[in-house]
Amino acid sequence: MLQNVCKIAGRARSSGVPARFASVWAKVEKGPEDPILGVTVAFNKDTHADKINLGVGAYRDDNNKPFVLDCVRKAEQKIFEAKVDHEYTPIGGSAAFNKLAQSLVFGEESAAVKAKRIVTVQAISGTGALRVGADFMKRFVDVPLGPNGKKVVYVPQPTWGNHIPIYQDAGMDVKFYKYYNDKTCGLDFEGMANDLKTIPSQSIVLLHACAHNPTGVDPSPEQWKAISAICKEKGHFLFVDLAYQGFASGDPERDALAVRLLVQDGHNIGVSQSFAKNFGLYGERIGALSFVTASAEEAERVESQLKILIRPMYSNPPVYGARVVSEILASKELTSLWRTEVKVMADRIIDMRSSLRSLLKEFGSKRDWSHITNQIGMFCYSGMKPEEVDALARDHHVYLTRNGRISVAGITSKNVKHLAKSMVDVTKGL
Amino acid sequence: MGCGASSASHNVSSSMSKPTGTASSSAEQKVVRRIISAALIPVESENSFTNMASWFDKVPEAPVDPILGLNAAFKADPAAHKLNLGVGAYRTEDGKPWVLSSVKRAEEIILNSGKYNKEYLPIDGLPEFNVASARLMFGEQLYEANAARIVTVQSLSGTGGLKIAADFIHKFMPHATVYISDPTWANHKSIMSLAGVPWKAYRYIDRATNGLDFGGMVADLDAAPDGSVVLLHSCAHNPTGVDPSTDQWATLADLVHRKGHFVLFDNAYQGFASGDLDRDAYSVRLFLQRGFQFIVTQSFAKNFGLYAERIGACNVITGNEREANCVRSQLKLISRATFSNPPIHGALIVSIVLSNAELTALWKSELKSMADRIIRMRQVGCPPNLALVSASSSPSSSSSSHHLLLFLLRLVALLVLFLRPDRPGSANMLLLLLCVVPAWTSLSECRLCIALDASRSCSIVSYGWVPVDRAATDSIVC
Numbered sequence: 001m002l003q004n005v006c007k008i009a010g011r012a013r014s015s016g017v018p019a020r021f022a023s024v025w026a027k028v029e030k031g032p033e034d035p036i037l038g039v040t041v042a043f044n045k046d047t048h049a050d051k052i053n054l055g056v057g058a059y060r061d062d063n064n065k066p067f068v069l070d071c072v073r074k075a076e077q078k079i080f081e082a083k084v085d086h087e088y089t090p091i092g093g094s095a096a097f098n099k100l101a102q103s104l105v106f107g108e109e110s111a112a113v114k115a116k117r118i119v120t121v122q123a124i125s126g127t128g129a130l131r132v133g134a135d136f137m138k139r140f141v142d143v144p145l146g147p148n149g150k151k152v153v154y155v156p157q158p159t160w161g162n163h164i165p166i167y168q169d170a171g172m173d174v175k176f177y178k179y180y181n182d183k184t185c186g187l188d189f190e191g192m193a194n195d196l197k198t199i200p201s202q203s204i205v206l207l208h209a210c211a212h213n214p215t216g217v218d219p220s221p222e223q224w225k226a227i228s229a230i231c232k233e234k235g236h237f238l239f240v241d242l243a244y245q246g247f248a249s250g251d252p253e254r255d256a257l258a259v260r261l262l263v264q265d266g267h268n269i270g271v272s273q274s275f276a277k278n279f280g281l282y283g284e285r286i287g288a289l290s291f292v293t294a295s296a297e298e299a300e301r302v303e304s305q306l307k308i309l310i311r312p313m314y315s316n317p318p319v320y321g322a323r324v325v326s327e328i329l330a331s332k333e334l335t336s337l338w339r340t341e342v343k344v345m346a347d348r349i350i351d352m353r354s355s356l357r358s359l360l361k362e363f364g365s366k367r368d369w370s371h372i373t374n375q376i377g378m379f380c381y382s383g384m385k386p387e388e389v390d391a392l393a394r395d396h397h398v399y400l401t402r403n404g405r406i407s408v409a410g411i412t413s414k415n416v417k418h419l420a421k422s423m424v425d426v427t428k429g430l
Numbered sequence: 431m432g433c434g435a436s437s438a439s440h441n442v443s444s445s446m447s448k449p450t451g452t453a454s455s456s457a458e459q460k461v462v463r464r465i466i467s468a469a470l471i472p473v474e475s476e477n478s479f480t481n482m483a484s485w486f487d488k489v490p491e492a493p494v495d496p497i498l499g500l501n502a503a504f505k506a507d508p509a510a511h512k513l514n515l516g517v518g519a520y521r522t523e524d525g526k527p528w529v530l531s532s533v534k535r536a537e538e539i540i541l542n543s544g545k546y547n548k549e550y551l552p553i554d555g556l557p558e559f560n561v562a563s564a565r566l567m568f569g570e571q572l573y574e575a576n577a578a579r580i581v582t583v584q585s586l587s588g589t590g591g592l593k594i595a596a597d598f599i600h601k602f603m604p605h606a607t608v609y610i611s612d613p614t615w616a617n618h619k620s621i622m623s624l625a626g627v628p629w630k631a632y633r634y635i636d637r638a639t640n641g642l643d644f645g646g647m648v649a650d651l652d653a654a655p656d657g658s659v660v661l662l663h664s665c666a667h668n669p670t671g672v673d674p675s676t677d678q679w680a681t682l683a684d685l686v687h688r689k690g691h692f693v694l695f696d697n698a699y700q701g702f703a704s705g706d707l708d709r710d711a712y713s714v715r716l717f718l719q720r721g722f723q724f725i726v727t728q729s730f731a732k733n734f735g736l737y738a739e740r741i742g743a744c745n746v747i748t749g750n751e752r753e754a755n756c757v758r759s760q761l762k763l764i765s766r767a768t769f770s771n772p773p774i775h776g777a778l779i780v781s782i783v784l785s786n787a788e789l790t791a792l793w794k795s796e797l798k799s800m801a802d803r804i805i806r807m808r809q810v811g812c813p814p815n816l817a818l819v820s821a822s823s824s825p826s827s828s829s830s831s832h833h834l835l836l837f838l839l840r841l842v843a844l845l846v847l848f849l850r851p852d853r854p855g856s857a858n859m860l861l862l863l864l865c866v867v868p869a870w871t872s873l874s875e876c877r878l879c880i881a882l883d884a885s886r887s888c889s890i891v892s893y894g895w896v897p898v899d900r901a902a903t904d905s906i907v908c
Contacts, residue, residue, distance in 0.1 A: 028602055031759035034553070034766070058549060066547045080541050085527040087519060088737045091498055124586070124769035131768050135624075140489050165767040169597075237485055268485050282550045283774035294484035304492035311495055312620035313593050313768065314586035319738035320775040 035161070035401060043399040050418050051397035054410040057378070058282055059247075059345050062412045067345070069280045071337040075327035084323065089316050091307040093122020093288075097322040100329040101288040105242060105256055105273055112263055116296040119303040120288050121310070122317040126243045126274030127162065129289035133239060133270050134170035135309045136291075136302075137204055141237050144200050146173045153239075154199055155206045156180070156192070158403070160213045160241075163206065177205070180215045185371035185383045187217050193230055202235040209240045209271075210255045211248035211377020214405045218248075218376055224258050228265045238262060239270040246278040248377045250346035252339065268292045275325050277378065278342050286321025349378065352411040359420035367427060380406040388426045396422035496616055518668070519737055520702075520800050528800070530735050532793035536782040546778065551771045553762040555584020555743075559777040562784040563743040567697065567711060567728055572718050578751040581758045583744050583765060584772040587737075588698045588729030589617060591744035595694055595725045596625035597764045598746070598757075599659055603692065608659040609651060611635075615668045618661060618696070630654070635670050642672050648685060657690045664695045664726065665710040666703035673703075679713045683720055693717060695726035701733045705801035707794070723747050730780050733797055741776025 039055030061067045092098065102120040106113050123129035138151055146152035151172045155163050156179035164174050177199065178191030196205065207227070212218055219227060231238055240259055246252035262269050273288040275281050289306070293299045310316070328334040350373075357372045372380055384392075384404040392398040398419060400406050411419060494502070500516035522528050540546050554560065560582040565573045573580070585591035599606060608627050610618050611634035622629045632654070633646030651660060662682070667673055674682060686693055695714050701707040708715075714726050726745045731737040744761065748754045765772070783789040 028753065028756045028760055030756045031763045033759075034762075066549050068547050072548070076541060080537060083529070085529050086533070086736050086738050087527050088498070088501075090502070091495065124773075127766075127770035128768070141485055142488070162766060162770065165763065169764070169767040276550075281548050283548050283771070285769060285771070285773040291486070293486045298484060298486050298489070301489045301491045302486050304494075305489055307495065308492045308620075309624070311498070311589075312617060312624040313589070314740060315589040315617065316498070316738065316740070318586070318740040318773040318776065321773065 039399050039401055042393065046397055046399070048397040050415070052399065052410060052415050052419055054398060054400035054406045054419075056407050056410050059277060059280065059349075059378070059409045060412070062348065062414070064410070064412050064415075067280055069338065069341045071328050071334045071341060072280060072324055074334060074337070075324045075331075078327055079323050086319070089122070089319050089322070091121075091310050091316050092303060093317045093322055094319075094326070096330070097122055097326045098288065100326055101273060101275075102290060104252065104329065105245065105259055105271060105288075105290065106263060106292075107253070107256070107260060110260070110263065112292055117294060117299050118290055118292050119299040119306065120290040121303065121306050122322055123272070123287040123289045124314070124317060125276050125282075125285040125287040126241065126272050127166065127287075128285065128317075129272030129274070129287045130163070130166050130241065131170065132306065132309055132313070133272055133289050133291075134167050134172065135313075136306060137237070137239070137270070138170050138172055139309070140302075140305065141204060143202050143204055143237060146175070148173050151204065153204045153206055154195075156208065156212070158214060159206070159208070163241075172204075175199075179212075180217060180381065182383070185217075185381060186374060187219055187223070189219065189223055189226075193226065196227065196230045196236070197234065199234075199236075202237065205231060205236045205238050207238060207240050207258070209242040209245070209258045211244035211379075213243065213377070214379045214401075214403065215381040216375030216377050216379050217371075217381070219258075221257060221261075224261055228262055228267065232265060232267065237270075238267050239272070241272050243272075243274040244277055244377050245273070246339070246342040247346055250343035250350075252278070252342070263292055268294065275321065278345075279325060279328070279338070280345075281321050281324060284321030284324065285318060286325055349408045352408050352413075352416060353380065355413070355416045356408075356411060356420055359417060360424060363420050363424045365424045365427060378407055378409050380408055382406050382423070384423070384427065391426040392422055396425065398422050518732070520732060520735060520804075523803070528735060530793065530796045532783050532789050532796060533734060533736065533779055535789055535792070536779040539782055540775075540778050546774075548774070551584070551774055551777065553766050553771050554582075554758065555772045556774065556777040556781055558785065559584055559741075559781040560743065562781050563728055563730075564745055566707065566784065567700065567714060567726060567743075567745060568718055569708060569711065569715060572715055576718060576747070579748045579754050581746040581748060581754045581761065583758070583761045584777055585727065585742045585744045585765075586740040586769065586772060587731050587742040588696065588727055589621070589742075590740065590772075591727030591729070591742045592618070592621050592694075592696065593625065593768070594744045594761060594764050595727060595746075596621050596627050597768075598725075598761060599694070600625045600627050601760070601764075603659065606657065606659045606692070607655070608661055608694070609654055610661045611647075611663070611667070613669055614661070614663075615696070627659075632660075634667075635672060640670070640672070642674060642678070644674065644678055644681075648681065651682075651685055651691065652689065654689070654691070657692065659694055660686065660691045661694045661696060662713070664697040664700070664713045666699035668696075668698065674713070676712060679716055683716060683722070686717075686722065687720070693722065693724040695724060697726050698729040699732055700728065701794070701797045702801055702804075705798040705805070707797075718747060723749060730776065734780060734783070734793070735800075736776050736779060739776030739779065740773060741780055 036055055036057065040053065043051060043053040043055065059067055098120040101122075102113060102118055106118060110118075112118050121132070123132055134153070137153075141151070143151050152175050153167045153172050154175050154177050155167075157176035158180060159176075167174050177195035178188050180186075181188035181191070199205075208218075210218055240262065242256070242259060245255045248255045259269070259271060269292050271290040271292075273290065275284075275286045279286070291299075291302050291306075293302055328338050353373045353375075357369045360367070360369045360372075367383075371383065375381065382400075382404045386402045386404075389400055389402050389404060392400065396418070493499075497516060497518075501514070504512060504514040504516065520528055563584075564577075564580055564582045567573075568576065568580070583594065585594055596608075599608070606627070608622050608629045609632045610622070610629050612631035613635065614631075619629060632650035633643045635641075636643035636646070651658075654660075663673070665673055685691075695717075697711075697714060700710045703710045717724055724747050726747075727742060728745070729742045731740075731742070734741070746754075746757050746761065748757050783793050
């Protein structure tokens with residue numbers, strides 16, 4: 001028997017790579033570099049003392065330092081002292097965390113929450129929630145197929161860059177609906193409404209709940225009502241990306257307004273929730289995915305299918321970030337502290353917007369920069385052209401992405417004057 | 431370009447349509463039809479927008495995960511006598527989870543040093559972790575010799591690493607079928623299916639002997655088309671625990687070379703299997719040494735006890751540095767669209783331990799103690815009838831069969847007592863006492879365990895009362 005086996009396997013003990021392997025790697029091309037990362041790379045290379053990085057997608061304090069929230073530190077201390085283990089969580093994450101995450105988004109008093117018809121599972125931050133949500137919609141949400149024979153997701157123009165590969169990797173096509181008006185640097189509401197009406201009925205539509213990324217342009221409450229009505233009439237399936245709850249206005253309830261309105265209007269929505277910015281827990285990758293269903297029984301079925309999707313992706317989610325968030329939201333004292341701190345972050349952003357706008361005027365720019373304060377959240381679509389952005393980098397050591405997107409988190413009281421002067425210079429006082 | 435008037439308060443234009451009663455367009459008709467056809471919900475009127483048909487009413491209930499679902503079932507079981515022989519997580523002699531001291535020390539450093547914040551890791555993970563992980567896998571020498579062509583990306587434990595590998599295989603080896611062992615970890619099949627990679631089974635276990643069916647394995651891998659992907663467990667095969675010998679690994683390497691197969695190693699138990707990190711890495715290092723290109727995933731769930739932190743790595747061995755850079759960029763695209771960047775906590779713990787000589791030494795000794803306990807449990811031999819009874823995971827054994835068992839065990843003890851008189855007198859006395867304890871005392875909650883060494887027919891190795899809820903491995907714990 002052994003002889004036969006050896007015969008089959010061959011006695012030759014050569015090392016070296018068989019020729020056929022070369023073809024596998026030869027086909028692998030270098031993937032495109034992340035554009036936002038490119039900004040940081042260029043910034044790091046620059047040795048100028050007054051350089052400013054406006055590409056950063058994380059909050060910075062007024063000294064331009066990363067900020068770990070005090071409520072987080074306190075929660076971590078408690079967790080450490082409790083000497084917890086590292087045992088696997090359930091596939092959908094811990095029930096305690098999921099309940100707290102759900103209440104934060106939908107409100108404890110929500111009828112849907114009380115009726116247990118919302119299913120919430122822990123996710124790998126916002127991206128993970130979007131991805132599992134995408135896989136779920138691909139498998140179960142019955143919408144007409146697009147021209148490529150795939151389900152289509154309609155996203156705003158523009159949207160967060162990563163939305164597109166997430167949906168594509170999940171096997172769906174991405175199309176755009178009008179959103180940003182680059183003449184007004186505000187919302188193209190008519191264009192958006194019209195597109196939502198003319199796309200096929202029962203389409204999947206992605207909405208940003210607040211602090212639209214990358215423009216900072218949000219619909220008003222009245223506009224949200226109108227959007228809800230249009231989508232209802234068309235029977236669209238709505239998926240809401242909520243990455244900045246509390247971080248946009250400083251008020252978590254106010255930032256969840258769109259989500260709660262849609263649920264109240266009877267939409268059964270999907271929601272991706274991130275705790276990266278509002279809890280400063282970026283690298284811990286803590287988020288949640290929710291679906292609002294018709295009944296508690298339906299919610300259970302949906303949950304069972306979400307687990308089937310999660311298990312082959314990563315089996316069960318990382319526990320540490322969930323523990324921190326749970327510790328905070330389960331404690332009145334720590335929740336209160338969190339609310340104070342998230343307001344501090346939001347207020348600093350709002351202050352910097354205000355400072356920048358008034359300084360631009362003070363330094364002689366004739367342009368209307370009101371969109372800087374009209375827009376909300378971490379990002380501001382400045383309206384600057386690619387050539388102006390290049391000039392900012394080249395002549396003033398100010399770095400941002402070429403679409404003119406400023407991360408307001410990178411502005412401080414110490415650098416805002418330099419920034420304003422630079423912007424006035426490259427836009428030639430227009 | 432200037433921006434026009436403030437856009438803060440758009441007037442809601444008259445083009446906004448309110449829901450009307452006239453469902454004239456075909457799109458609106460479709461919506462109404464859908465509502466009607468969803469028989470659950472009564473249609474009040476065409477304007478009944480508060481009673482939309484549910485998107486999810488056709489979503490079927492999925493079966494519970496065969497492994498992880500068992501945990502839930504165990505927890506839900508109210509019976510006093512229950513055993514959990516399901517989930518693959520280490521337990522101490524007291525049946526408890528174990529947090530390693532080396533891990534605790536690393537967590538203390540993270541908390542108190544003031545050096546660490548919560549910023550995003552790079553898409554491919556913590557660089558220090560990636561290097562440490564690869565060093566551990568391949569050993570210092572092999573790693574140094576091959577570093578330029580090795581790509582390591584941090585992954586969500588072993589599962590996450592396999593998913594990255596599966597997505598990569600799907601994209602860049604679109605015609606390949608993956609060959610997986612029969613049996614294998616159930617999730618392997620789900621991972622390949624989700625990634626759209628077809629899989630087939632190769633023979634692995636000889637169910638008559640519970641040993642390796644090496645001939646069958648070789649025959650099946652030889653019959654597979656050239657250039658197939660072969661999933662191999664580098665050590666501590668899950669679920670059989672049966673591994674090829676070093677000679678058999680050499681034979682497999684020859685076969686892989688001859689057939690031009692591409693190997694995907696699942697390496698989830700390095701150090702946890704034998705207690706020796708290098709020994710458990712033998713198969714992977716053999717393949718690297720032989721010059722193969724392959725993928726090996728790593729999990730730190732078991733060997734660091736970091737299960738829920740989801741820390742692992744996916745290593746791709748390419749041909750050269752240029753290829754490595756291309757492959758790395760492609761793996762990053764996969765990760766970016768799945769989770770953007772991986773979680774810090776587990777990566778920091780592993781990297782802190784492995785960068786500190788003292789903590790590494792502590793970790794290695796703790797790892798060895800875990801492996802040793804498992805090996806000890808396996809070595810406590812049992813005659814077939816006793817082993818069968820004690821290994822039963824049936825949670826609801828009736829008390830009458832329980833009493834019957836006690837009676838039988840006492841009978842055996844009696845027989846042993848009288849048939850082996852060369853025992854010290856004190857042991858004989860103890861055995862006698864054990865035999866006469868009545869079954870209906872509170873000790874009936876315990877099980878009299880007699881461990882008999884099967885190699886020396888029926889001589890007693892150990893005995894004692896064992897609480898029935900102690901989680902045992904596949905042997906009696908005494």
